[in-house]
Amino acid sequence: xxxxxxxxxxxxxxxxxxxxxxxxxxxxxxxxxxxxxxxxxxxxxxxxxxxxxxxxxxxxxxxxxxxxxxxxxxxxxxxxxxxxxxxxxxxxxxxxxxxxxxxxxxxxxxxxxxxxxxxxxxxxxxxxxxxxxxxxxxxxxxxxxxxxxxxxxxxxxxxxxxxxxxxxxxxxxxxxxxxxxxxxxxxxxxxxxxxxxxxxxxxxxxxxxxxxxxxxxxxxxxxxxxxxxxxxxxxxxxxxxxxxxxxxxxxxxxxxxxxxxxxxxxxxxxxxxxx
Numbered sequence: 001x002x003x004x005x006x007x008x009x010x011x012x013x014x015x016x017x018x019x020x021x022x023x024x025x026x027x028x029x030x031x032x033x034x035x036x037x038x039x040x041x042x043x044x045x046x047x048x049x050x051x052x053x054x055x056x057x058x059x060x061x062x063x064x065x066x067x068x069x070x071x072x073x074x075x076x077x078x079x080x081x082x083x084x085x086x087x088x089x090x091x092x093x094x095x096x097x098x099x100x101x102x103x104x105x106x107x108x109x110x111x112x113x114x115x116x117x118x119x120x121x122x123x124x125x126x127x128x129x130x131x132x133x134x135x136x137x138x139x140x141x142x143x144x145x146x147x148x149x150x151x152x153x154x155x156x157x158x159x160x161x162x163x164x165x166x167x168x169x170x171x172x173x174x175x176x177x178x179x180x181x182x183x184x185x186x187x188x189x190x191x192x193x194x195x196x197x198x199x200x201x202x203x204x205x206x207x208x209x210x211x212x213x214x215x216x217x218x219x220x221x222x223x224x225x226x227x228x229x230x231x232x233x234x235x236x237x238x239x240x241x242x243x244x245x246x247x248x249x250x251x252x253x254x255x256x257x258x259x260x261x262x263x264x265x266x267x268x269x270x271x272x273x274x275x
Contacts, residue, residue, distance in 0.1 A: 020051040026112050038073055041098045045109040047116060048093045050081040055125035056088030058132070058273055060161065061113050063094050065137025065249065068106070068181035071095065075251035076136040076163070083252070087267055090126055092117055096142065101184035103145075103195060110146040111155035118154060130273055132206075133157035136251055137219060138178040140165020141197065144227060147208070148200035157206050159273065161266065164212040164248055167223040168196040175219045198223075201230040207237040209269050211262045213246030241265055 023036050025046040036046045047061070064076040071077070077093045084091035096109035114131060121128040135143030140162040150156040166175045169183065169192040183191050193199055208231055212224045224240060231238040243258040250256035 020049075022049040022051070023047070024049070024116065026109065026116070036095055038071070038095060041071060041095070042100070043097065044095075045097050045112070046095050047113050048078070048095075049117075049124070050085055050091040050093075051124055052085035052088050052090060054088050055090055056274060057125065057127035058088070058130045058270060059090040059092060059117050059121075059124070059126045060084060060132050060134050060270075061092040061094055061110075061117060061157070063096060063106075063110060063133065063135035063139035063142045065135070065139040065163075065251075067175065067177040068099055068138045068141075069177065070098070071139070072136070072249070072251065075253050076139060076249075079252045083263065087270065089270065090117075090124055099182045101181070103182050106142050106182075107145055107149060110142055111151060114146070114150075114155045114157055130158055132159040132161060132273075134161035134163075135165060136163040137249060138166050138175065138182075141167060141178060141182070141195075144197040144208075145195060147206050148197045148202070149195075159206050160208045162208060162210045162224065162227075163251065164216055164219055165210070165223060165227070166219050167198050167227045169193075170196050173220045173222045175223075198227045198230045201227070201234050201236065203234050203236065205231065205234065205236050207231075208239070209266060210238065210240040211243075211265070212241075213243050213248070213250075215245050216248045218248035239265075239269060 025044055064071040064073050066072050081091045094113045097105040099105045117131055118128050133143040133146050143160050144167050147160045166178045168174050169179050210224050214221055228238050228240045246256050
């Protein structure tokens, strides 16, 4: 009976953590409880907002990975909502348009996501100076691209969280599929440098939390290491955690051996944002 009582209490606390879910299409930013078609990634970008019962002022906007050809909405998206809400974090999953060779599509969608969340900050219990962008794999490229290419203060994230991110477009160590889908197979050297985000860091780039596995054979760890080095060289606060095994694409899956470690480190790091 004691075990049943404790389990029931845990389930109640977890269900209370995710207080409200709101979906918005960018073409109709005031619309609530709309259906966002996750299968069509060529149009109608939007966000799904998971609001905690007791918001702590922090918001995280997640960009799922998928090589800029699809999006892993579950383990690199919606599956994390309950965990973030339990920390008091307002969690937002971005559905961005696949680029099909036009980088402006996903970048403008990420900018619009930050602007939208910031415009609703008071309503949703968010501090407008504590809105972060997060991304996994190619979504990590989008998050780091926004962090280094934002167009104004309204679209600038206040921090970035990157899971095993694609960062560079350098052919020698990029993820080829992400590069080709973002820029096209015949991208110029100028375009490659422009969207190699490790080359675009400035002192105004937001602080970063980076996590990856050293045995990642899909996206070479040099993507993260070089980005981290560039952040430090520009005086941007950054922390990086590299786990010995795990490969690529683990997201929020329980099968990742170091899930407890990386989520625990992220929880502590986000708590620092409240000071």
